[in-house]
Amino acid sequence: MTLETQSLTILYDALERLEQGFKDLPAHDVDVDMDGLRTVMLEVAEKMHDNYPYHHPMYAGQMLKPPHSIARLAYMLSMWINPNNHALDGGRASSAMEKEAVVGIAKMFGWEAHLGHLCGGGTIANMEALWVSGKLNPGKKIVASEQAHYTHNRLSAVLNLPFQTIACDARARMDLNALEDALKKGDVGTVVATMGTTAAGAVDPLSDILDLQAKYNFRLHADAAYGGYFVLAGNLDADTRLALDRIGEADSIVVDPHKHGLQPYGCGCVLFKDPTVGKFYKHDSPYTYFSSAELHLGEISLECSRAGASAVALWATMRMFPLKRGGQFAQDLENGRKAAISLFEKIQGDSRFLTALRPELDIIIWAPLAGKASEISHRAKEIFESAARENLHLAVASFPKATFESAWDIEWDQEQVACLRSCLMKAEHLDWVERIGGILMP
Numbered sequence: 001m002t003l004e005t006q007s008l009t010i011l012y013d014a015l016e017r018l019e020q021g022f023k024d025l026p027a028h029d030v031d032v033d034m035d036g037l038r039t040v041m042l043e044v045a046e047k048m049h050d051n052y053p054y055h056h057p058m059y060a061g062q063m064l065k066p067p068h069s070i071a072r073l074a075y076m077l078s079m080w081i082n083p084n085n086h087a088l089d090g091g092r093a094s095s096a097m098e099k100e101a102v103v104g105i106a107k108m109f110g111w112e113a114h115l116g117h118l119c120g121g122g123t124i125a126n127m128e129a130l131w132v133s134g135k136l137n138p139g140k141k142i143v144a145s146e147q148a149h150y151t152h153n154r155l156s157a158v159l160n161l162p163f164q165t166i167a168c169d170a171r172a173r174m175d176l177n178a179l180e181d182a183l184k185k186g187d188v189g190t191v192v193a194t195m196g197t198t199a200a201g202a203v204d205p206l207s208d209i210l211d212l213q214a215k216y217n218f219r220l221h222a223d224a225a226y227g228g229y230f231v232l233a234g235n236l237d238a239d240t241r242l243a244l245d246r247i248g249e250a251d252s253i254v255v256d257p258h259k260h261g262l263q264p265y266g267c268g269c270v271l272f273k274d275p276t277v278g279k280f281y282k283h284d285s286p287y288t289y290f291s292s293a294e295l296h297l298g299e300i301s302l303e304c305s306r307a308g309a310s311a312v313a314l315w316a317t318m319r320m321f322p323l324k325r326g327g328q329f330a331q332d333l334e335n336g337r338k339a340a341i342s343l344f345e346k347i348q349g350d351s352r353f354l355t356a357l358r359p360e361l362d363i364i365i366w367a368p369l370a371g372k373a374s375e376i377s378h379r380a381k382e383i384f385e386s387a388a389r390e391n392l393h394l395a396v397a398s399f400p401k402a403t404f405e406s407a408w409d410i411e412w413d414q415e416q417v418a419c420l421r422s423c424l425m426k427a428e429h430l431d432w433v434e435r436i437g438g439i440l441m442p
């Protein structure tokens, strides 16, 4: 068995408890066509075979991590209610759970006061942060590193704000000289610092960017969609630690519970340090908010209907795994990083491979040794395919020449090189490093 199913028995108990809350209602039985359900469900299960095994430690490719059983159960339980966190009328309990969970995330970054909410994911969360930035600095540029998620460029276009890419250094982090050159022009409204890049898990030098903020006065947005939870990890290198320790000094933060927060997809979070930015969300809905003078989450979010189930799942997960340093949740992140360092060091010690970027979080990048960038790229794809035949699932990512030019003595016959990439996001990956290494380095 590779899928966890034993926890399902608890769902029945929880459903019974849920039912008790509605016992005053007249009986209302829903007829279900059990044969039809069974036929279709088994067909669905067959169809779902056409997936990489994301839930298994031998899946060590893209940023994909299964939700924890508690998140899955809480999400399923709430499906019998299907709350909508747009307004309290649609989900009182789940709205309260969302507020509590978001307070917990804000506290993780050291914020007592804040404005924030859950949303569909990192893209919409970043869009809200950039939208508020644009309101505060109309017409001014958004800048982000060339390793920032491509969504920032595209979202700036959606928001009709100018966008500029800032070059990266040899650690795949935002280059401070390139940033200062852009700032000197005086037209930058917002700097996006990526706290864990999508490709390499590189963490932009937030502490130095804050020093530049004191000089050039821009709004600082931390895209910590991937790396935000690593503030809790106790085994980071000093410069990564320094950057993450100062994240609370940013003006807005995005973190994705559906990446490292053990949640199913559909759970991002945006936080603003200054709660008064809530004024930009103001609207007069003639039909939504009539049941309570208390805050409805739809009053402070761009999305209207939202899955209350996401909030229920996140609340339950944070109840079971509080966001505290040294706790189980933090230790699991630490294990992912340990696994990444351990596999990286094995590959580094093997003359058949090229490495350069020491993992800052839990993502590793490496490439097969060859004389030219084109050959490396070709062989990286071959390894990706041959590993998959042995049930080890990796990913491939392209990097610009500038990332490896100083570290690798190769012929640059093309401007980009495709490397192998592995996100060791599961705590269990630590126990699988030997086996994974054995397949990669027979």
Ligand SMILES: Cc1ncc(COP(=O)(O)O)c(C=O)c1O
Pocket: 063, 120, 121, 122, 123, 124, 126, 149, 151, 194, 196, 197, 198, 223, 224, 225, 226, 256, 268
């Ligand atoms: C740093 C970063 N920002 C934003 C996003 C976009 O998030 P989502 O895919 O949840 O919309 C990602 C996704 O990988 C990311 O890694």
